[in-house]
Amino acid sequence: MAAAGHALVDHHCHSVLGRDLDAGAFAALLTESDRPAAPGTSFLDSQLGFAVRRHCAPVLGLEPHCPPGEYLARRRDLGAPEAVRRLLRAAGLETLLVDTGLEAIPGAGPLLPLPDLAAAAGAAVREVVRLESVAERVAAGRVSARSYPDDCVRALAEAVRDRDAVAVKSVLAYRHGLDVDPRPPSAAETARAAGEWLARLDRHGGPPRLTHPVLLRHLLWAAVELRLPLQLHTGFGDPDLTLHRADPSLLTGFVRAAEPYGVPLVLLHAYPYHRQAAHLAAVYPHVYADVGLALAHTGARAGAVLAEVLETVPFGKVLFSTDAYGLPELYLVGAALFRGALASLLDGWTADGSWCAADADRVAAMVSAGNARRLYGLRAP
Template identity: 65%
Template sequence: MDPLPLVDQHCHGVLRDGPHDRAGFEALLTESHAPPAPGTSFFDTQLGFAVRRWCAPVLGLEPHCAPEAYLDRRSALGTPEVTRRLLRAARVRTFLVDTGLPGDLLAPEELAAAGGGTAREIVRLEPLAERAAAGARGADAFLAALGAAIGTAAGTAAAFKSVAAYRYGLDLDPRPPAPAELWTAATRWLASGRTGRLTDPVLLRHLMWSAARTGLPLQVHTGFGDPDLRLHRADPLLLTDFLRAVEPTGCRVVLLHGYPFHRNAGYLAAVHPHVYADVGLTLGHTGARAEAVLSEMLELAPFGKLLFSTDAHGLPELYLTGAQLFRQAMARLSTRFTGDGSWSRADADRVAALLAAGNARRLYGLDD
């Protein structure tokens, strides 16, 4: 049986070259900014084990080979060949690529060419605002440039994304800022010299509301990530009042990642018609426990509102592990649910296809 075709509804580019040493590779197996503790390795994680299980055979090695052997083979093949092999093995048909991360990464069209698929861009709001501010003289000019930039992006993007969870937290005032409040916040930020990232809660709210009014889906980071965020302020339940307030705009909101609040995201998708939830990042990092986590997401979330993604970044390995862990978890759950008579086989196949690609195609208006 052919693997489930996938739409990766949230991912990032992979490195154009490298990484060239073990430390650089391991740094991309973790959300931590720090090296592993002395005497330990990030290969000794669920994700590290998944890489050796699923990626080694694609590079011509035995599953679970030693990390040193894996990295030696990777180096011998070279980055372009490794990227091509691993992306093709993932069998992702469509990549929705968040282009907001720094680094020498493949652009969406390059990623799609390497993987044998197609790509669309997800526009990250906060860097868009930072670019709009770079040459602006005064709050009025900045806000006008920002509005124009969002409008232009909406013409080609598949969706917008907010990382307010990193920049401030999700415990934002749910209302759109009043004009005077917005102008004051813009003036204050511009006067600060704009030397750091945009963290002003008023401007972050403005970005989310501006994106919501374009008619495109809005993806919002929730749950775990790197140490820039405070996890207790990344619980999607903190968005409850915003979700209620934004519903009349018609905006569809996608709650990314979620873990360890993935059940909360599933609840919000269950009770709000415009809210969707995503399994990305979580399944890759939970590895052999991906089946348990996916099962928890399937407890309350409507099956037509859960979306597959990898949240892969930097390493093509993260595409393949994310894809394979999802397929394996979905297959095992389907077998269990059909085996005890809870689901019919026809329904199990239909639900798997919805999560893998169907829901994303409907939500983002993707062509077959």
């Protein structure tokens, strides 16, 4: 198997819950939706739900595809700390690059702190700073409209430095859509937008939620100035996102405008627009394509999705991730489906003479970990 034996760097993920979960809370973390399942149905009955019982059950001492009730009972018997440790260790990950913009799950509690996540996984952990979270913390400090843009830039630089972050991330796709003016906003435009947004916060109260397109553009360009890789959510997600406005091809103007800066732009997830992301990575030297999240949610069809990503993108521009969140199972499922899909594809291409075995092994090493190490400046163990 061409993919066997290679380390994995999970370049985009989140922390997990360290507590036991009931059946409803567990199933709710198997979907991108924040709504309940339709009456009489369960999110366990999905490609991801089936993949969990296939790949995770043996790690907990059960038969593959055991009934969901049996799986959850065994998980509770082991206790959350042991189940989390077993599942994370079984994923066999070398390094986790964790987006810390999500610190808790509503109704389920806080996620594990990064040192606890690292200890459970037996892996190195580095941080990815979420742009919008930093900007919202600045706004919560009751700053003035005039100072807000510079305060954001300063706070972002401090967050990156203090956390020794290896990258930053934007959720522009959720907050507005990727169809924004690609140009940097002027100082006057940004200050005016800050005044409008902060005035709305004063009138309506509640925690700040940044959705103003001008301020989101300001953040993107502040990130470019940091010269760190910029991860961008593209493609499917929860109902807060309008899918057609998350098509990565909508970022083409920004991609062109940012190219002279040489800052790597990493297009996360992308599905069902993964071919668009692959095209951008193929034609722009600073764009990279991610194969995370979609593989877990497509389950038995993961190989078809990965094959479509690899149709046109240069192999040095593809990155592995799980986008695991909440459940340690999602780390293991993401890793197992990626390894299986990659091995099946590369072994098939080698068997029919399209590739040689040495090239297949080299590409497997690149996509699994080498590309991420190079892009984020990580050292191999």
